[in-house]
Amino acid sequence: MPANQVVSHLTSNLRFSPHRTEPVVLDETQIAASGAGLSVAEVHAALDQAWTDLQNGRALGHKSVLSLPEDEFWQDAGLETRPVEFAGERLGWKLSCLYGANPNFAGVKVIGANAFNRLLGLRRSRSTYILMEKLTMQPLAIVDATALSAARTGAYASKVLGLCPIETDGITVFLFGAGPIAMAILTSLAERAAPRIARVYLKALRFESATALVASLSATLPFDLVAVEDNRVLSDADFVVTATNSDKPVFEDDELRRDACLLHLGGDEVPVKTLRRVLRQGQVGCDDLETVSRRNSQSLALQFSRTGSSLEALGPHLGILELSKTSDWHLQPGTPLSVTCVGLPVLDLYVVAALFQKYRANFQTA
Template identity: 25%
Template sequence: MIDCVAGAPPMRDAIDAVRAALLEGLDPEQDPPRSVAEVPPGQLLLMPAYWGRYAGVKVASVAPGNPALGLPRIQGGYLLLDGPTLSPLALLDAVALTSVRTAAVSAVAADALAEPDAARLVVFGTGPQAHSHVEALRAVRPVRELVVVARDPGRTKEFVAGYRDLDARVGTAADVAGADLVACCTTARTPLFDGSLLPDHTTVVAVGSHEPDAREVDDVTVRRSIVVVEARAAALREAGDVVLALRSGAIGPDALRTLPDLVRGKADVPAGRPRLFKSVGMAWEDLVVAAKRHETARGDRR
């Protein structure tokens, strides 16, 4: 019998699960490439993965026109399987799962990259990922100030109003000049800010796209920064922020560091340069977080 499991694990549990999997030897380079089928309303995505005691597959749809209809842009389901037998174990909501796992991965990277006293966070976007990234980054750094930058004034003010426990306000792209942390959580296809404004100590996470011709950060940001990706192969296929910078000559492929090496202490992070973590979202992340949610629901302490 397949369990239908609601929601996702708490953010701190998801962060711990991602970090633990990487420390235990999970290799993101082994993930099968994401399958993307273009259809008239958008895209259909298929993302399988296998690790340890579990296997799983996410089936998701991306429909850019849905928000105007009052529907989620991303929808789908996640089927978690027993690793040794591939027997179905649980069905989870892919939207809740994606929202938490993306931010959890960003938090693992930021925890290794950001200054210990990073307190001022600038967030681009007002969607679910923007909210999740505020929560996740607050879990690893003492965030006290929040600046929100987005296109819709009404939604931006509403977003800010939800964080009365922080010094929160509406801002502009120029506010990155005073940021300790920057989270890019948008559907933008062109850069959101001028990379020359970034202070040398700032950590940027960019999660908005998985297409080679879309980007949220400019060549200046990439050239100035220590650049960390989940996996080189995935970044070179899907991370427009990286692909376009490589194409222009802003950086070379040897400049890329990987998240596993960062977490395991094998990647150097010299001071005096901004740090950029570019995530495209990978199947192993869904699997690790789905497994954590399943185990929590069943009271599994193994």
């Protein structure tokens, strides 16, 4: 078959026409101007499809992280006297690459992060996404995905709350953290779980950060939002979410209710005692055993690696469940739950693809 006929035949069978133009570049200004930004509801709709496709084997992805030594940062920056300003906190100085594919698209997210950025008036992390056609692997768009990345992480809150065996409404939530992820958690809960929630207590490493977030959001949320300075009301919480940059656990196990459910989104924030108790008395889970284990930065993975084993090796034998594999966990009311989520690459693919499709639809109808 002549080459031009081969191309014609392939084109007729592709889901997309071969991409022959330069990829569109969408920064935050262009996303807003084009009306392509996703609402919280649209983010959740994209993620619903992502979870379905993950569980059905129609989507896959992996994550690689290059963590750089903090001592090297302080030395290279000539700031040897500054670490005291970050006591109790990880710099999280790292370069991450998340890549995934589904039936229609493929893509790569690159993240650069450093908590020191706040002293420079910069964001802690920035995400850039390259969206590609699946079949030709040609780039369609280069997108500033910083806001989308926070939104997809925050959406874990409503997903995991939906699994929690909490039978009563009027739920009390205790949220550790006051950054962009915390904001996304609150908007996710408002979108998907508002009728069930009575109040959210908010605690941050710096109390002024918590009060600032409360001031900016409380009037827009359908539940009470209260900033707190300590863990005294933690025992009231049905659902506890950790989303901080702390370098150590942010609570003690005896501060929790015995039936409290946990979502862990940060680093080493949850006591080993808590994880072991929940493993005995309730259910421990994560978004993906392999990904959480190999990242090895969160309490669940660290409790295994510190003893010379791994979450990936022992998790299946201990009955640790995965959001990427099972949708219905059949949990018993009144039992505790602890879920650790590292952030799956496929989720980014779906929200960026949804944004790009909305942009393309708006552009074509303009």
